[in-house]
Amino acid sequence: MSARIRPFRHDDPDEVTLVAGLHAGVGWPVRTFGGWAWLAANPAAGEAPVAWVAADAEDRPVGVLGNLRLDCVGPGLRVKGATGFSVVTAAHGRGAGTKLVRTFLTQPDLFAGWTLNANPAGAPLYERLGLSPWPHATHALKLAWIVDPVACAFGRALRVAAHDRRVSGMLGERLLSRRLDRTWSAPVADGIGPVVDFASGSAWDGYCQRLQGEPRLRPDRSPAVMEWRDADPQATWPAMTLGRFQGPDLMAHVRARLAKGNALEVTALEILDVDWLEGHDAAVSMLMAALFALARERGAAKLRLQVVSPRVLSALGPWRERARAEGGWGHCKVNWRDAAPDLPWDPTPFDGDYEICLRPAPAGERRRAA
Numbered sequence: 001m002s003a004r005i006r007p008f009r010h011d012d013p014d015e016v017t018l019v020a021g022l023h024a025g026v027g028w029p030v031r032t033f034g035g036w037a038w039l040a041a042n043p044a045a046g047e048a049p050v051a052w053v054a055a056d057a058e059d060r061p062v063g064v065l066g067n068l069r070l071d072c073v074g075p076g077l078r079v080k081g082a083t084g085f086s087v088v089t090a091a092h093g094r095g096a097g098t099k100l101v102r103t104f105l106t107q108p109d110l111f112a113g114w115t116l117n118a119n120p121a122g123a124p125l126y127e128r129l130g131l132s133p134w135p136h137a138t139h140a141l142k143l144a145w146i147v148d149p150v151a152c153a154f155g156r157a158l159r160v161a162a163h164d165r166r167v168s169g170m171l172g173e174r175l176l177s178r179r180l181d182r183t184w185s186a187p188v189a190d191g192i193g194p195v196v197d198f199a200s201g202s203a204w205d206g207y208c209q210r211l212q213g214e215p216r217l218r219p220d221r222s223p224a225v226m227e228w229r230d231a232d233p234q235a236t237w238p239a240m241t242l243g244r245f246q247g248p249d250l251m252a253h254v255r256a257r258l259a260k261g262n263a264l265e266v267t268a269l270e271i272l273d274v275d276w277l278e279g280h281d282a283a284v285s286m287l288m289a290a291l292f293a294l295a296r297e298r299g300a301a302k303l304r305l306q307v308v309s310p311r312v313l314s315a316l317g318p319w320r321e322r323a324r325a326e327g328g329w330g331h332c333k334v335n336w337r338d339a340a341p342d343l344p345w346d347p348t349p350f351d352g353d354y355e356i357c358l359r360p361a362p363a364g365e366r367r368r369a370a
Helices: 013-025 033-040 096-105 123-128 149-161 165-171 203-212 223-229 282-298 310-315 318-322 364-369
Strands: 004-007 051-055 061-074 077-089 112-115 141-146 192-194 240-246 249-260 267-276 302-305 324-327 333-336
Touching: 004 096, 013 033, 013 051, 013 061, 013 077, 051 096, 061 096, 077 096, 096 123, 123 333, 141 282, 141 318, 192 282, 203 223, 203 240, 203 249, 240 282, 249 282, 267 282, 282 302, 282 310, 282 318
Parallel strands: 077 112, 267 302
Antiparallel strands: 004 051, 051 061, 061 077, 112 333, 141 302, 141 324, 192 240, 240 249, 249 267
């Protein structure tokens, strides 16, 4: 069939339901009507569609590709980038995926379009359509630190035994710790503490302005952006942001959230962002130690970083040697435009779809019912 590509009607409940069926059909997290409305309120979105669909002859979606726009900033510079997310096509929508990716890549006014979360099946398609592995040295690398080896081993055995989706559905939600219901109690030691104020004029605001003045391209993390990120109506658990402080000033940060890939996977504390002011890379190792302690306290079986740049890899210090490599395919791909800024860009999961697409760990009554 020949599908027609058009903007997704995120304000149409029936269309949201049809797209939810596409995502549920491949076992991916489903975005609700309110969730799509939140995505559409992205401060960087402008007039761009929140997604495109491939529509059949009766105008029903047979494929979808999400479009998360980001403002990226540097000294005196603000440019648009975009990451494609949750790309899926129905069995009778053959060829729609290629059309959707081409539509995403040809949207105007971008310095680059990318995916940092390509799966093994889709990764070759992206390269055929003009996306290149990036960063060159680490585009296939994901890092994990095992917190609970027994739970991880049991989870692997359970997934092997229940490889059939019907069996998996019969087993229901597994590998949930009682400690998930605890509240965050971030350590305050060696200048490490939680960042809770993202308002204009806060320590966070000043830190981001100093980051923006360095000769490097970074995602906009301004108060307005962080307020929007923290308002996701489908987030089961709030994200935790930890900072390395010198007096009242912030020098480095990490951001993380509890997530669970599917019903038979262990809960992971997923690192969503990491950055620091030049000269303060030693803070990353300290922040990693604090995150590992938080993962253990909250019942996460692993701590994971799914987008790694050479800059972050170097700053991890001893944590680099302790890590277990995951992935193994080129999941980070980028399509550069001719007007790309002449500044280094070291993406983190914040630049990708991880914060909006990770499946949250069940909480409260949902966790107890499971």
